[in-house]
Amino acid sequence: MIKLKVNGRERSFDGDPDMPLLWYLRDELSMTGTKFGCGIGQCGACTVHRNGEAIRSCSTSMKELAGKTVVTIEGLSPTGDHPLQKAWAQGNVPQCGYCQTGQIMQAAVLLKKIKKPSDKEIEDGMAGNICRCGTYQRIRAAIKTAAKEMA
Amino acid sequence: MSIQNIDNVTRRNFIGGMFSASAFVLATDLLPQFAWGDTNENHGKAAAAALKPSLYLGLEPDGTVFIVTHRSEMGTGIRTTLPMVAADEMEADWSKVKIEQAIGDERYGDQNTDGSKSIRGSFVPFREAGAAARLMLTRAAAAQWKVPESECSAVNHVVTHTPSGKKLGYGELAVAAGKLPVPKSSELKLKARSEWRYIGHTAKDPKAIADMKDITSGKAIFGMDAKVEGMVYASIERPPVMGGKVQSLDDKAALQVKGVSQTVSIPPFKPPYTFQPLGGVAVVANSTWAAFQGRKKLKVEWNNGDNATHDSERYKAELLETAKKPGKVVRNLGDVDAAFSKGKIVEASYYVPLLAHATMEPPVAIASFKDGKVEAWVPTQNPQAVQDTVAKALGIKVSDVTCHVTLLGGGFGRKSKPDYVAEAALISKSVGKPVKVVWTREDDIKFDYYHAVAGMYHKASLDDKGKVTGWLHRSVFPSISSMNDEKSLYGFDVEYGMGLNDMPFDIPNQRAENGPAKAHVRIGWLRSVANIYHVFSGLSFADELAHAAGRDSLEYQLELLGAGKVLNLEAQGVGKYWNYGESLDRYPFDTRRLRKVLEIAADKSGWGKKKSGNGWGMGVAVARSFTSYVAAVVEVEVDKAGKIRIPKSYMVVDAGTVVNPERVVSQFEGAAVMGAGIALTGEISLADGRVQQGNFNNYQVPRMAQAPIQTDVHIVESNELPGGVGEPGVPPYVPAFANAVFAATGKRVRELPFSKAKLV
Numbered sequence A: 001m002i003k004l005k006v007n008g009r010e011r012s013f014d015g016d017p018d019m020p021l022l023w024y025l026r027d028e029l030s031m032t033g034t035k036f037g038c039g040i041g042q043c044g045a046c047t048v049h050r051n052g053e054a055i056r057s058c059s060t061s062m063k064e065l066a067g068k069t070v071v072t073i074e075g076l077s078p079t080g081d082h083p084l085q086k087a088w089a090q091g092n093v094p095q096c097g098y099c100q101t102g103q104i105m106q107a108a109v110l111l112k113k114i115k116k117p118s119d120k121e122i123e124d125g126m127a128g129n130i131c132r133c134g135t136y137q138r139i140r141a142a143i144k145t146a147a148k149e150m151a
Numbered sequence B: 001m002s003i004q005n006i007d008n009v010t011r012r013n014f015i016g017g018m019f020s021a022s023a024f025v026l027a028t029d030l031l032p033q034f035a036w037g038d039t040n041e042n043h044g045k046a047a048a049a050a051l052k053p054s055l056y057l058g059l060e061p062d063g064t065v066f067i068v069t070h071r072s073e074m075g076t077g078i079r080t081t082l083p084m085v086a087a088d089e090m091e092a093d094w095s096k097v098k099i100e101q102a103i104g105d106e107r108y109g110d111q112n113t114d115g116s117k118s119i120r121g122s123f124v125p126f127r128e129a130g131a132a133a134r135l136m137l138t139r140a141a142a143a144q145w146k147v148p149e150s151e152c153s154a155v156n157h158v159v160t161h162t163p164s165g166k167k168l169g170y171g172e173l174a175v176a177a178g179k180l181p182v183p184k185s186s187e188l189k190l191k192a193r194s195e196w197r198y199i200g201h202t203a204k205d206p207k208a209i210a211d212m213k214d215i216t217s218g219k220a221i222f223g224m225d226a227k228v229e230g231m232v233y234a235s236i237e238r239p240p241v242m243g244g245k246v247q248s249l250d251d252k253a254a255l256q257v258k259g260v261s262q263t264v265s266i267p268p269f270k271p272p273y274t275f276q277p278l279g280g281v282a283v284v285a286n287s288t289w290a291a292f293q294g295r296k297k298l299k300v301e302w303n304n305g306d307n308a309t310h311d312s313e314r315y316k317a318e319l320l321e322t323a324k325k326p327g328k329v330v331r332n333l334g335d336v337d338a339a340f341s342k343g344k345i346v347e348a349s350y351y352v353p354l355l356a357h358a359t360m361e362p363p364v365a366i367a368s369f370k371d372g373k374v375e376a377w378v379p380t381q382n383p384q385a386v387q388d389t390v391a392k393a394l395g396i397k398v399s400d401v402t403c404h405v406t407l408l409g410g411g412f413g414r415k416s417k418p419d420y421v422a423e424a425a426l427i428s429k430s431v432g433k434p435v436k437v438v439w440t441r442e443d444d445i446k447f448d449y450y451h452a453v454a455g456m457y458h459k460a461s462l463d464d465k466g467k468v469t470g471w472l473h474r475s476v477f478p479s480i481s482s483m484n485d486e487k488s489l490y491g492f493d494v495e496y497g498m499g500l501n502d503m504p505f506d507i508p509n510q511r512a513e514n515g516p517a518k519a520h521v522r523i524g525w526l527r528s529v530a531n532i533y534h535v536f537s538g539l540s541f542a543d544e545l546a547h548a549a550g551r552d553s554l555e556y557q558l559e560l561l562g563a564g565k566v567l568n569l570e571a572q573g574v575g576k577y578w579n580y581g582e583s584l585d586r587y588p589f590d591t592r593r594l595r596k597v598l599e600i601a602a603d604k605s606g607w608g609k610k611k612s613g614n615g616w617g618m619g620v621a622v623a624r625s626f627t628s629y630v631a632a633v634v635e636v637e638v639d640k641a642g643k644i645r646i647p648k649s650y651m652v653v654d655a656g657t658v659v660n661p662e663r664v665v666s667q668f669e670g671a672a673v674m675g676a677g678i679a680l681t682g683e684i685s686l687a688d689g690r691v692q693q694g695n696f697n698n699y700q701v702p703r704m705a706q707a708p709i710q711t712d713v714h715i716v717e718s719n720e721l722p723g724g725v726g727e728p729g730v731p732p733y734v735p736a737f738a739n740a741v742f743a744a745t746g747k748r749v750r751e752l753p754f755s756k757a758k759l760v
């Protein structure tokens, strides 16, 4: 039995300990804001926070989550009004939107670590997140907008 | 397992259940254009009248306006943009507008969200629907007040009697308006441009994206996120070589995986491949993960068939060789051979490999077979193709297939081919439960309908002033027509009319030819289609000619376009010109508009102000596609290690009347990124008939640092009819980028991707 906390709620899991967190969130908890994009840690669509760090849930098995705290996009802000989410709306960032929850979760950790990231720091911090629609310049701008609001 | 998402998917889509009994429902046909009023009770009558409504616009007594979008949302903003058009003409208050997604239904007319034509095809009918509703509401108010209609005006959800100042809200008028006869088309007064409140007005406006909040909070339901009660999951092992078949199967180990319930064989397609599934073995389980795990344990031996020896390196050599020989003539103007007998001759061969769509959301579908009928929930660009394909695969009637359309995590043409839905339906029929088929990224990359690989040959003659006197363009590619004809060796007018026989340059002697090539993989359309290779080679070659003539490339492209005029390609050596399915009267081919976007691009980019070379350079290209006119200027930096950075790109767009400028800008920003990716790293290759790439580690798409850092998009003000915007950014971007790399390094990259070229 693996015990973990997801978005503030205690959960216990007794299935295949090798199953990635992604499928636990999506198939069992119906938290589908965390997306499946590649399954091998290449695209960042599945990004969530584990004890405050950005991880790829597709490549993190349930056994690596015992006693850990997980936050998903559904738990980032109860009202959906995290400064990043507001900046995303203000900058009309998404196209299809599929990658965007992963982008926001990654950016949230970036801004926690670096209050006012430079262009280079944004590029490095976001390098693991693919947007196939090509919204990168807006993501970059929205991160800067959110950084300003959070300062 | 929760079923909380069922509602998310099913709540939309049911036209019949969408409106209350007293709602005022207006439907309009796309072509021919007309509208009629209808209350919900006799709505069935309207449908039975053999009219094909493409749009439903409804007003509830509480003032809520429902607008049905019959096109799929894959990131272009169409789910917002189409309703904006109707709401504007209706004078509806946007905050009271609710958007509903249409199911697949032939009564909507064409629902295929492809070819950058949603606004082109729907702009006028959506306006007329809105205007009809506005007029009927005005008439209802005038009748109630017993005043002349001409003394009343409808503005922002309220009808006002101007002399007395009396007002009635739209909701209060819904029932009365629904009883009125529908105005004739001739009675409708469309708003003047200056009166538009939504059309053309979205810059910095949150209405640009209706689904914003759902997207940023993770609540948006893409196909991957849909769930229905009692659903099981399936993952499919497909033949590694196109056309292969299962020879033997051992599924014992797979069935022992916890959660796996059974395996289901999917028959191979019967040639031609069309939208049929590739075949293979499905592993069915109670979770996605268990299905993946079970699939890994399958032991399948394949009979790989004829394509097992296919090899991309050899095929490439063949294409380029074929392109050197005369092919089928698809345009012949003047006498190219005579022109080539004098002056300076320039020749070059170009190559573009196969490309995969790699939508961020891999293909996925839920299908439920019950009592001889199928209900499906799908991220699809073409719900009617889903109906047809599923019906054919199961031998049932098209009308017995219901297709609900979810949001799409990207489309780019991949999701208009519903092989993945037929898979889900076949498995569901076999297991007797709703089935969700989940494609892995590897499935997506290895079993795509690929953008065609192409070999091109160009030859031109220049006179002593550097003017082009003759132009030959040969193109060889496996055609999309192989989808419906496995023996197909040649392209067709759609592929020819994308940069091959519609070359806009004012050159007196021109010939375009198409050589034969057989398809060994499934070929399909990808964002901007044959333009990708034709415009890449054509506009790279134009740049080569500019250099051969010792001229500035932008000026030279202007000169090649000539003074500018409306082209009549069929009088200029083109047998049949398809013009993106539009009539030339409504959508003429006007090279003045090409000149204009180039001139603006020169101005915006500061073209020619800084000298190219030493690792910095600018490139330019221009093209008309999907009836829109686009110039791209790309600025690159190439470091000592050959690493490319794109600090700045400029796109100038004349897409006629633009409805949602904010979303148009985003489409061109995105096209720049996709174009950059095609040029930098895009390549699918096969060895022994098997695709060698499988995920984003070896089929690389741009990440933030490789993508253009900043793309400035300039939209040309225009009163012309709306043109396409989803695709036209890609064609000029790729050659502009290649030309910039040449300017920066002196290296002409004629074979994509750049990652294979030695730049330093």
Ligand code: FES
Residues within 6 Å of the ligand: A035, A036, A037, A038, A039, A040, A041, A042, A043, A044, A045, A046, A047, A056, A057, A058, A059
């Ligand atoms: S799905 Fe996890 S990184 Fe792509």
Ligand code: FES
Residues within 6 Å of the ligand: A094, A095, A096, A097, A098, A099, A100, A130, A131, A132, A133, A134, A135, B075, B360, B409, B410
């Ligand atoms: S918005 Fe479509 S993948 Fe990023």
